Amino acid sequence: MIRMFAIVERELRKFFRSPALMLTAMVFPLIQLVVLGNAFGGKITEARVGVVDYDQGPQALRVHEAFDSVAANIRTFRTVRYESDKAAQEAVRAGRLDGAVIIPPQFSRRVYAGENPSLGLLVDNSDQFLSGSLETEMQSLTDALNQPAVPQRVLNSIALEIVELYPYIEYMKYLLPGSITLAMFVSVMIGGGMLYIDDKARGVHEGFLVTPITRVELVGGLVTAGALKAVLAGVVLTVLGSLIAGLDVLFHPLALVQLALMIIATSFAFNAMMFMMMVRVEDPLVPRAMFGILNTLLYFPSGAIYPIAAFPGWLRALAQVDPFTYAVHGFKSVLLKDAGFAAMAPDLLYLFAIGTIALVAATKLFKRTL
Amino acid sequence: MSGEPGSIRIENIVKRFGTFEAVKGISLEVKPGETFGLLGPNGAGKSTLIRMMTTLIPITSGKAWIDGHDVDAEPDAVRRCMGVIPQALTSDINLTVQENLSIYAKLYSVPRAERRRSIDELLEAVDLTKWRDAETKTLSGGMRRRLEIARGLVHNPRIFFLDEPTTGLDPVSRVAVWEMLNALKSRRQLTILLTTHYMDEADRLCDRIAIVDHGNLVALDTPANLKQSVPGNNVIEVQFQDPPGDWEPRLAALPEVTGVQGEGSGMFRVLTGNGSRTTTELVGLAVREGIAIRTLSVQNTTLDDVFVHYTGRQLRDEQVKAAAYVMPPRPGMQP
Numbered sequence: 001m002i003r004m005f006a007i008v009e010r011e012l013r014k015f016f017r018s019p020a021l022m023l024t025a026m027v028f029p030l031i032q033l034v035v036l037g038n039a040f041g042g043k044i045t046e047a048r049v050g051v052v053d054y055d056q057g058p059q060a061l062r063v064h065e066a067f068d069s070v071a072a073n074i075r076t077f078r079t080v081r082y083e084s085d086k087a088a089q090e091a092v093r094a095g096r097l098d099g100a101v102i103i104p105p106q107f108s109r110r111v112y113a114g115e116n117p118s119l120g121l122l123v124d125n126s127d128q129f130l131s132g133s134l135e136t137e138m139q140s141l142t143d144a145l146n147q148p149a150v151p152q153r154v155l156n157s158i159a160l161e162i163v164e165l166y167p168y169i170e171y172m173k174y175l176l177p178g179s180i181t182l183a184m185f186v187s188v189m190i191g192g193g194m195l196y197i198d199d200k201a202r203g204v205h206e207g208f209l210v211t212p213i214t215r216v217e218l219v220g221g222l223v224t225a226g227a228l229k230a231v232l233a234g235v236v237l238t239v240l241g242s243l244i245a246g247l248d249v250l251f252h253p254l255a256l257v258q259l260a261l262m263i264i265a266t267s268f269a270f271n272a273m274m275f276m277m278m279v280r281v282e283d284p285l286v287p288r289a290m291f292g293i294l295n296t297l298l299y300f301p302s303g304a305i306y307p308i309a310a311f312p313g314w315l316r317a318l319a320q321v322d323p324f325t326y327a328v329h330g331f332k333s334v335l336l337k338d339a340g341f342a343a344m345a346p347d348l349l350y351l352f353a354i355g356t357i358a359l360v361a362a363t364k365l366f367k368r369t370l
Numbered sequence: 371m372s373g374e375p376g377s378i379r380i381e382n383i384v385k386r387f388g389t390f391e392a393v394k395g396i397s398l399e400v401k402p403g404e405t406f407g408l409l410g411p412n413g414a415g416k417s418t419l420i421r422m423m424t425t426l427i428p429i430t431s432g433k434a435w436i437d438g439h440d441v442d443a444e445p446d447a448v449r450r451c452m453g454v455i456p457q458a459l460t461s462d463i464n465l466t467v468q469e470n471l472s473i474y475a476k477l478y479s480v481p482r483a484e485r486r487r488s489i490d491e492l493l494e495a496v497d498l499t500k501w502r503d504a505e506t507k508t509l510s511g512g513m514r515r516r517l518e519i520a521r522g523l524v525h526n527p528r529i530f531f532l533d534e535p536t537t538g539l540d541p542v543s544r545v546a547v548w549e550m551l552n553a554l555k556s557r558r559q560l561t562i563l564l565t566t567h568y569m570d571e572a573d574r575l576c577d578r579i580a581i582v583d584h585g586n587l588v589a590l591d592t593p594a595n596l597k598q599s600v601p602g603n604n605v606i607e608v609q610f611q612d613p614p615g616d617w618e619p620r621l622a623a624l625p626e627v628t629g630v631q632g633e634g635s636g637m638f639r640v641l642t643g644n645g646s647r648t649t650t651e652l653v654g655l656a657v658r659e660g661i662a663i664r665t666l667s668v669q670n671t672t673l674d675d676v677f678v679h680y681t682g683r684q685l686r687d688e689q690v691k692a693a694a695y696v697m698p699p700r701p702g703m704q705p
């Protein structure tokens with residue numbers, strides 16, 4: 001272990017003596033997010049909407065038919081049946097659903113009796129793009145339902161009542177989970193990618209290889225050191241970002257614990273993944289060339305700046321395996337939704353799992369000789 | 371049969387990269403306490419040889435034992451008993467002298483108390499005690515090389531490998547490194563294997579020298595014996611103004627001449643058993659033929675001549691190449 005910690009010590013001492021690199025890792029994501037975050041917009045498709053039908057009457061059937069028609073044509077959303085509004089609300093909170101429609105009891109009777117019938121729409125307004133699109137779509141759908149077969153002189157309109165789970169979330173807050181994740185990624189890219197290959201090219205690793213350090217100790221030391229640097233970047237961005245965006249999450253001890261878990265899991269996953277990619281690279285230009293590609297390939301499909309529901313199928317598939325997606329979702333759960341540990345547990349699990357797989361692969365790929 | 375403790379022994383060692391054979395079955399033994407020099411032009415295979423001995427690249431065939439340990443079967447035991455200084459300066463420029471040494475001591479699992487004692491002693495030996503807390507980037511090239519030598523010895527190895535330890539250093543720093551190596555060797559009873567391009571370095575430091583060329587061992591002996599093995603006792607370096615095409619055989623026909631090497635631009639190296647007689651005859655020939663002599667010097671045979679004799683190449687060409695080598699810029703380095 002002393003040998004592994006010697007590698008960690010070396011890396012961290014170097015890191016703290018190069019403050020310019022630390023600054024780059026933290027400032028760059030903020031600048032990029034603010035600029036790019038304002039440049040996107042698009043049509044939502046395939047959002048997941050839960051339907052809770054307490055009515056089960058003929059008018060409820062009309063609503064279902066209207067939903068099916070949307071799913072088959074414009075494909076803004078597809079519906080999933082839920083038994084209770086409580087379950088649907090939890091599913092929205094945990095990110096399994098993007099919204100939920102509640103058809104209240106007596107809905108059909110009220111329609112026939114003309115007693116102000118209404119449908120409930122529960123939206124996840126921590127995602128402004130998605131909730132906005134759902135609201136618009138539901139409104140036009142409700143308007144269509146209100147149209148009688150034979151136009152009446154006096155209309156008995158059905159009102160749509162929208163329930164927002166959270167207070168209004170400004171765009172900056174929406175961006176924060178992505179900027180924290182990006183800061184950690186940049187730190188990993190510089191510390192785990194560029195500096196690692198530079199050291200290799202300078203012959204520093206040749207010096208390590210003639211010592212009795214084992215393959216596991218060397219890889220473990222480099223990944224641990226990289227993860228610690230990324231944790232630092234994540235902590236600084238979380239604190240600064242939350243203060244700038246006006247989030248009070250820093251004053252909730254439980255949320256801080258959850259954030260710490262997310263930062264550790266993300267740093268570990270990113271570092272192990274980066275090391276796996278770089279373990280056989282010799283040319284110092286390669287990590288520099290890969291920086292832009294990886295940034296685009298991992299960051300943009302993650303839902304950090306635009307909802308995954310707006311992506312075409314192949315990009316959604318990429319988002320499904322992208323660790324960035326899980327990091328962003330986990331940070332959102334804590335920072336914006338206060339959704340509890342259960343909502344971020346799958347994210348933590350995925351990040352630790354992908355990190356462990358990458359670490360094992362990196363160790364296997366690492367050559368103990370030149 | 372394995373080598374004895376403190377020794378380096380290689381037997382018919384071969385390294386192939388695809389179809390290219392970089393080392394073609396070299397055998398040699400370095401005795402405990404000996405300083406052994408590996409000489410050879412660039413691409414001769416000496417770095418490959420040293421990398422195989424130090425566990426850095428796998429051996430294609432043949433055997434190597436360091437301090438009695440089989441390099442192939444017990445690489446960790448080999449790594450524990452040897453110190454290795456690569457040609458490039460690889461100390462961390464952002465760390466202090468003390469930190470560089472301490473991290474390497476930890477990589478060798480040197481216990482804390484011994485670590486402190488060993489670092490103190492080595493800093494004293496390489497004359498860097500007062501620079502202990504200085505960042506390595508503030509040191510001169512010679513000081514950095516001394517730091518690397520200390521780093522290679524921080525775990526008290528019995529065997530020390532140095533790959534061109536003075537390349538790129540000024541003459542004063544080179545002499546300082548030689549003295550330091552000699553002092554460390556006698557104090558720690560080290561077995562040293564070094565590669566070098568400098569003949570004076572090999573002559574001054576090495577008990578025995580092996581000349582490697584095209585992956586083969588072409589000569590192995592003490593510096594004195596190697597010099598004696600070259601025909602002729604003196605070398606006349608002479609440059610003529612516009613010599614005729616058949617000038618080289620005419621020089622070779624002069625009395626006592628054992629060999630002539632033309633080096634271009636009218637320059638010739640004439641090996642002779644009798645420097646004064648050949649010089650007189652050579653000058654006479656030039657006057658008779660009306661060819662002006664631009665420069666002329668007579669020297670005793672040196673290891674340079676040994677090198678030329680065995681490899682057919684001038685070692686100075688290799689020195690020029692080595693001196694022209696510029697370290698790649700380091701990340702974060704101040705211009």
